[in-house]
Amino acid sequence: MSEAGETSAQTLETIDIMRIMQMIPHRYPMLLVDRVVDLIGGESATGIKNVSINEPFFQGHFPSYPVMPGVLIVEAMAQTAGVVVIKMLGNEAEGRLVYFMSIEDCRFRKPVVPGDQMRIHVKKERGRANVWKFHCVAKVEGALAAEATVTAMILDR
Structure with a gap:
């Protein structure tokens, strides 16, 4: 195995x-990431969300055709990005x-x-002090479900 291959394998992490x-x-019910894989600390990761009919939002969105609300997909993106930031x-x-x-x-x-199973790919575009910007893509079975660029600030409680 090449040295570059060894470095790549060593930098990937699962949480x-x-x-x-x-x-x-x-x-719960606002924790929307079940696992984070392929984490490269401070740079990128893939969050995994296993979507279940037992999610409380499906009772009203929509009872006859359950669809995960878009705002919660974006929240799952932000949570995945948050794990990347905290790791860094x-x-x-x-x-x-x-x-x-x-x-x-x-x-x-x-x-x-x-x-x-939603796979949320996040990649850092910028990170300065306590402000971070990530490009995020959510896919289901390889098909694009949603995408967004999110900027967030991390603060002490």
Whole structure:
């Protein structure tokens, strides 16, 4: 194996739900990321959301045709990006609050429905001090479901 291949393999990381809950303050029903894979600290990651009919929002959105609300897809993107930021900042940043500053160029391409596994790819565009900007793409079975650029600020509680 080449040295470059070894470096790539060493930089990828997986974070399970228990570790995610240590890193970000969200909890059910607002915790919208089940696992983070392919994490390259401070740069990019893929969040996984297993969408279940048991999600509380499906009771009203929509009872006859359950569709995951777009705003929650964007929230899942932001939570995935938050894990990337916390990983970069280190353990002392765990549990800090992340607030949206802007959501740009948001597009919804395909409904996300119960039984889907949404894979949320986030990549840092900019990060300065406590403000971060990420390009985010959500896919289901490789098909684009949504995309957006999110900017957020991380603050102490």
